[in-house]
Amino acid sequence: MILSRTAKWTLGAVFALVMLFIYVPLLVVVVNSFNVSLTFQWPPPGFTMEWWARAIDNVGVREALLTSVGVALIATTIALVLGTLTAVALTQYAFFGRQSISLLIILPIALPGIVTGVALNTMFTSWLGGLTYLTLVVAHATFCIVVIFNNASARLRRLGGNFVEASMDLGATRTTTFWRVTFPNMRSALVAGAVLAFGLSFDEIIVTTFTAGPGIQTLPLWIFNNLFRPQQAPIVNVVAAALILVSILPLYLAQRLSDDQTGDR
Amino acid sequence: MPREEPLSDAIAVQLRGVSKTFGRGDDTVAAVRDVDLDVLDGEFLTLLGPSGSGKTTVLRMIAGFELPTAGTVELAGRDVTDVPPFDRDVNTVFQDYALFPHMTVQQNVEYGLKVKRVPKADRQARAAEALAQVQLAGYANRRPHQLSGGQRQRVALARALVNRPKVLLLDEPLGALDLKLREQMQVELKHIQRLVGITFIFVTHDQEEALTMSDRIAVFDSGRIEQVGTPEEVYEKPGTEFVAGFVGTSNLLRDAAAESVVGRPGIVSIRPEKIRLAEAAAAPGDGEHGVAGTVREVIYLGTGTRFVVDLDVGGSLVVLQQNLHDRGLHPRSEQPVTLLWRTSDEYDLSRSE
Numbered sequence: 001m002i003l004s005r006t007a008k009w010t011l012g013a014v015f016a017l018v019m020l021f022i023y024v025p026l027l028v029v030v031v032n033s034f035n036v037s038l039t040f041q042w043p044p045p046g047f048t049m050e051w052w053a054r055a056i057d058n059v060g061v062r063e064a065l066l067t068s069v070g071v072a073l074i075a076t077t078i079a080l081v082l083g084t085l086t087a088v089a090l091t092q093y094a095f096f097g098r099q100s101i102s103l104l105i106i107l108p109i110a111l112p113g114i115v116t117g118v119a120l121n122t123m124f125t126s127w128l129g130g131l132t133y134l135t136l137v138v139a140h141a142t143f144c145i146v147v148i149f150n151n152a153s154a155r156l157r158r159l160g161g162n163f164v165e166a167s168m169d170l171g172a173t174r175t176t177t178f179w180r181v182t183f184p185n186m187r188s189a190l191v192a193g194a195v196l197a198f199g200l201s202f203d204e205i206i207v208t209t210f211t212a213g214p215g216i217q218t219l220p221l222w223i224f225n226n227l228f229r230p231q232q233a234p235i236v237n238v239v240a241a242a243l244i245l246v247s248i249l250p251l252y253l254a255q256r257l258s259d260d261q262t263g264d265r
Numbered sequence: 266m267p268r269e270e271p272l273s274d275a276i277a278v279q280l281r282g283v284s285k286t287f288g289r290g291d292d293t294v295a296a297v298r299d300v301d302l303d304v305l306d307g308e309f310l311t312l313l314g315p316s317g318s319g320k321t322t323v324l325r326m327i328a329g330f331e332l333p334t335a336g337t338v339e340l341a342g343r344d345v346t347d348v349p350p351f352d353r354d355v356n357t358v359f360q361d362y363a364l365f366p367h368m369t370v371q372q373n374v375e376y377g378l379k380v381k382r383v384p385k386a387d388r389q390a391r392a393a394e395a396l397a398q399v400q401l402a403g404y405a406n407r408r409p410h411q412l413s414g415g416q417r418q419r420v421a422l423a424r425a426l427v428n429r430p431k432v433l434l435l436d437e438p439l440g441a442l443d444l445k446l447r448e449q450m451q452v453e454l455k456h457i458q459r460l461v462g463i464t465f466i467f468v469t470h471d472q473e474e475a476l477t478m479s480d481r482i483a484v485f486d487s488g489r490i491e492q493v494g495t496p497e498e499v500y501e502k503p504g505t506e507f508v509a510g511f512v513g514t515s516n517l518l519r520d521a522a523a524e525s526v527v528g529r530p531g532i533v534s535i536r537p538e539k540i541r542l543a544e545a546a547a548a549p550g551d552g553e554h555g556v557a558g559t560v561r562e563v564i565y566l567g568t569g570t571r572f573v574v575d576l577d578v579g580g581s582l583v584v585l586q587q588n589l590h591d592r593g594l595h596p597r598s599e600q601p602v603t604l605l606w607r608t609s610d611e612y613d614l615s616r617s618e
Contacts, residue, residue, distance in 0.1 A: 162363035165330055168350040169357045170377035170428065180380070184367045 026244055033241040038234065051234040055242075058235060064222035071133075071218060072201035075140035076148075076194050082141075083148030084190060088182065091156040092164060102153075109146040116142065117210030124211060132213040139211035140204060144197035151193030155186045192257035195250040203243065219243070275306035276342075277432050277464040278327055283336035284488075285322050296322040298488040299336070304432070305481075309458050309465045313475040314485030315511065320468045323485075324434050327466065328357050341431055351380075356425035357434040361441070362417045364409040370396070370420050371405035377428040395427035396420075398457060415446045422457070432464045439474065451478055472512045476500060484508045500536070506614055509534040514583050516540075517614070518556075522578045526556045527608075531615030537585035539610040542572065542594045545601040555605045558582070560596045572596065574604060 003011070036046035055061055083105075090102055108116060116139070124135045163185070167177040205220040212221065223239055226232040285297040297319040304310050312320035325331040326338055329350035338346045345353050356377070364373050374392040383391070396402055399419035409417055418438060425433055435454075439447045455478050458465045469475055475482050476496040484491045484499060484507070492504035503509035509517060518526055518533045527533055549555035561581065562573040572584040582604060586595070596602050 160361075162359055162361060163365060165328075165350070166357070166359060166363035166365070167376070167380075169328060169330075169355075170380065170424070171351045172376075172380040173349075173351055176380055180376075181365055185365075 029237055030241040030244060033234070033237040035234070035237075038230070040233075040237075051238045055235045055238040060217070060222055060226075061219075061235065061239060064217045064219045067216060068202050068219040071137055071140055072198045074137045075144045075201045076197045078137070078141040079144035079148045079197050080190060080194055083145045083193065084152050084186070086145070087149050087152035087156055088178065091153055092161060105149050106146055108142045113204070113206030114210075117207040120207065121210040130213070131211060133216055136208065136212045136216060136218075139207050140201040143204075143207070144201055147196045147200065148190065148193040151189045151196070152186055155189035156182070159185050188257045192254040195254040195257070199247060199250050199254075203247070276303050277306045277308075277340070278302070278304035278466065279337075279339040280323070280327075281337045281339075283323070283326060283333045283338065285319070285326060285331060286334045295488055297326070297333075300488075300490055302483060302490060302493065304464060304466060307462050307464055308480040309455065309467065309478060311467045311469060311475040311479040311482045312485060313469060313472060313482050313512070315470055318485040319488035320470075320485045321436055322488075324357075324436055324466060324468050327432070328355055328434050329353050354431040355434055356428050356430040356432075357436065358418075358421045358425050358438045360436045360438065362409075362421040362438075364417055364420055364424070366409055368408075369405065370401065370407050370409070370412070373409065373420055374424045374427050376424065381428075391427050392423075395423040398426065398460070399423045414441055415450065418442065418450065422454075426457070426461060426463070429461075430463065432466060433458075435465060435467045437468050437470070439469070439471075447474075454478065476512070482512075484511060486511070502612055503534055503614065506532060509612075509614060513537075514585075516583050518576075518580060518582070522556075522576060522580045525578045527554055527611060529613075531613055534612045534614055535582065535606055535610060537571070537583040538587075539606050540582065540584045541605045542584055542586065542596060543603045543605050544594065545603055547603040547605065549605050552608055553605050554608055554611065555603050556582075557601065557603050560598055560600050560602055563596075563598050570595070574602060576604075 031044065032040050033051055034047040034049070035041070035044040036048045037044060086101075086105055090098055120135070120139045120142075121131070124131050128135070159182075163181050164177055167181045168174070172180060203220055204218075205224060208218055208221060212218065217225070219239065223236055226236050280300050280302040283297060283300045283302075284295065287294045287296055300319075300323060302323075312323060314320045322331060326333050327340075329345070329348060329352075332347060336346075337344055340353060340355065365376065368376070371389075371392055374395055375388050378388040378391060393402070393405070396405060399422050401416060401419050401423065404412065404416065404420075409420065412420065418441075421438070438454075439450050442450060451474060454465075454467075467475075467478065476499075479496055481493060481495055482499045483493045484504075486507045492499055492508045494502075494504075499508060499512050503512060506517065509515060514537050516535050516537055518535070520530055520532075523533050524530045543555075545557065547555065556576050556578065558574040558576040558581070560572055561575050562571075564571040564573075567588075569585050569587050572586065573581055574584060575581045584604060586593075594602070
């Protein structure tokens with residue numbers, strides 16, 4: 001499409017404004033993590049590595065980080081198994097209620113986190129004996145499944161059902177067909193889904209608040225709890241800055257892997 | 266249907282009362298209705314019909330991808346009606362080839378042997394032999410996306426043939442190729458079939474392809490088999506009006522027109538190339554019938570010319586004339602003519618029903 005000169009400039013300016021609005025605050029967080037001033041004076045009177053050193057030495061931060069990574073890893077693993085199986089079932093077999101199941105799987109990501117959180121909290125505390133590390137993992141798995149399922153089904157739909165038929169025609173059972181044909185062709189989609197799921201779980205706070213057992217603190221929970229303590233503010237900034245940098249990598253990887261066309265490798 | 270020279274008495278595939286209905290409740294579609302078919306050992310049988318006529322569904326039921334709603338499928342005397350595809354001694358060449366994109370050509374061809382745990386050395390030798398058979402010896406390490414359509418087609422063929430199945434099923438395998446390549450593959454497929462001696466069941470909607478390649482043709486319409494016969498039988502003695510129209514050009518005299526020209530009512534089929542064009546006043550000779558008409562259209566086809574002639578008694582006939590040096594009368598549009606043909610070239614469709 002050809003745009004007029006005015007349209008080009010107007011759209012360009014709007015785009016630049018939106019980008020500034022999104023990324024300047026993030027940049028400020030990163031810069032402030034090196035700001036000498038405890039009250040984040042602007043412009044910074046000087047720069048220091050002290051907050052970074054203190055953050056690394058902070059036991060609370062380290063434990064929260066380990067908890068977050070652990071929860072995200074387990075939740076992603078559960079989601080990988082369940083999400084993949086569901087995607088295969090829903091794309092390769094026709095059965096009663098197929099559409100409804102697909103909707104039910106995707107729903108958790110559309111529901112407000114607070115609703116999911118409250119609902120799970122009620123179930124865990126009143127029926128299943130209270131909140132633990134495991135309840136947190138299960139809660140995270142509910143929305144991790146969605147991204148894995150979505151990625152896996154999109155790939156399977158693009159592959160079509162013919163490969164499965166061709167494989168079975170050549171003498172392979174359903175199981176052999178899955179491991180030799182279906183799985184290798186959806187591997188990159190699963191990796192991309194897993195990276196996204198890990199990221200979702202890692203920075204989730206609302207559902208986490210309602211489902212984490214007593215004394216269990218993920219990194220976002222730690223940030224939230226320390227946000228309004230003035231002496232912790234510089235460390236919070238460091239953690240936030242670190243998270244920004246760490247989040248970019250998986251996102252970039254996930255995008256690269258989703259674009260990857262199985263047929264063209 | 267009697268055959269002039271049976272290839273063998275053994276029956277490779279036998280369908281009895283096979284029906285397939287898709288959908289539930291009020292929304293059902295009968296794709297195949299009560300089909301009986303015997304496919305002989307070693308023959309090249311074509312399932313010919315327009316799209317939606319049920320020919321592909323029949324193929325898929327033989328392969329084991331669809332379960333018949335009624336009836337039985339037998340392979341070499343064994344009832345396989347509800348046996349899964351991996352336990353049947355048949356292999357399929359898919360319309361879109363369905364080559365595995367993450368495997369090389371060699372791995373694709375070896376796949377069937379590998380899942381059946383054929384030892385590696387044996388497997389490689391047989392794959393190499395199959396690739397040589399389809400003239401792709403140097404392509405073992407390519408990936409499917411590095412091949413042209415015709416080459417993919419050959420890999421799909423090699424991947425199926427390497428398993429030495431009882432029956433090879435081909436689902437419109439030439440549909441995606443351009444005309445030149447298609448004609449070349451027709452000859453080659455036929456050659457390979459004679460070489461390996463495997464029963465081929467070939468699905469196509471292209472009547473010319475069916476006539477060129479087949480030992481026998483089963484013509485499908487609306488889920489039913491209209492006629493089974495050799496290409497010559499199907500073309501020269503079409504069993505039904507549908508067959509007469511679908512295989513070749515529909516060239517029929519019916520009812521009043523038939524009565525006034527051949528002397529009895531009914532439906533008479535005359536193939537376009539059997540009709541001779543003559544001057545308006547010409548009278549039919551001994552053993553000939555003739556009818557007067559006016560040329561409506563003249564279509565130049567290269568090797569021949571097609572005339573559409575409106576008959577004075579109603580209806581129209583198509584005449585195909587070879588573009589020879591001494592081709593006789595070559596009328597222009599709107600010129601009155603007489604059409605002449607031998608009575609032995611008439612085929613009475615109403616009689617065969």
